[in-house]
């Protein structure tokens with residue numbers, strides 16, 4: 444990659460999504476030291492069960508100290524460099540994936556490729572499945588990082604698929620077909636569709652019917668499906684999470700389509716450990732697994748981390764309790780946010796997963812345009828002191844939607860954020876009415 448390419452904006456760090464973070468860093472809220480500062484609601488981080496993780500670490504000093512039965516494993520781990528990863532970790536990860544999917548599917552460790560988070564997992568899959576100038580269809584709104592992860596170094600294009608509020612931003616066959624036609628008009632060869640299930644930023648799980656539309660489409664067009672399931676363990680209310688693999692199993696699908704379905708997963712969100720960089724690709728396609736394993740050399744998970752995480756996941760009693768408790772806390776937080784916003788006269792898309800809500804502020808825009816959305820976003824950032832993420836940074840096609848994260852702060856901070864929002868909307872509604 445040349446310096447020219449590295450400097451190009453397709454990395455995305457100049458978008459409002461990242462600019463809001465910079466403003467937050469200059470003036471971060473603190474209840475005592477900086478009570479007028481900006482509250483960070485643009486960060487999809489899960490910090491709700493840190494106490495449980497810390498307790499586990501305290502109770503397992505040997506593992507933290509890289510010991511087994513009292514003997515040091517330092518030398519073994521420091522020298523370990525097999526890019527296939529520690530078998531113990533891979534075994535635990537497949538079991539963890541099975542559990543999140545209701546144990547109805549069997550996953551095999553040899554079909555799993557370890558990566559340093561979901562970020563390289565997505566990029567590696569795109570490198571494996573498409574050549575520069577080819578394309579992937581992505582339902583909008585989508586995670587802003589995908590411009591960097593899928594396009595920046597691969598030279599692959601993203602064709603946005605328009606989803607709208609009229610059906611709760613659900614995937615339809617006609618929207619898929621429309622995106623495909625759009626790609627053809629642009630002379631782009633479509634290699635696949637990439638979905639995020641549960642969705643970032645919508646906070647909803649895909650329905651069986653959506654997943655079936657997607658599989659029908661992939662069969663019909665002879666293309667791949669990448670399912671980024673990084674939020675699969677955050678589902679805190681019904682309906683339950685259904686993975687694309689569950690739908691394939693129900694349909695009794697043949698190998699042909701199984702070979703074109705690839706799952707991306709990571710522990711960044713479900714376990715709340717994004718700094719550990721533990722991610723993976725899971726695929727039935729032997730060629731993809733083999734090529735992705737070779738590419739994973741550029742972003743391996745350190746053996747120290749692999750050892751720690753393998754042992755954490757081996758403690759089934761702990762992980763069950765952790766997941767259950769985290770989902771309970773997420774649900775409570777989400778309800779606090781929805782209720783706080785309702786008091787401020789703002790509605791959210793009904794959600795059942797994720798670390799955020801998709802919030803409808805169309806009534807607060809001075810006009811139904813993206814300029815007005817940006818205007819509102821700037822006002823909320825500088826005058827209200829909340830860093831939230833505008834829908835345009837997720838490529839949403841309707842102005843006025845925003846993503847608000849709720850799991851990266853304390854309950855008290857969330858309360859302050861909601862009070863600020865209420866004060867703001869009351870004054871804004873008054874002004875909008877008066878003008």
Ligand SMILES: Cc1ncc(COP(=O)(O)O)c(C=O)c1O
Nearest residue numbers: 560561562586639643709711717
């Ligand atoms: C949908 C989605 N995919 C991938 C990532 C990147 O995850 P990781 O930290 O594991 O690289 C994120 C992070 O926000 C995300 O929301």
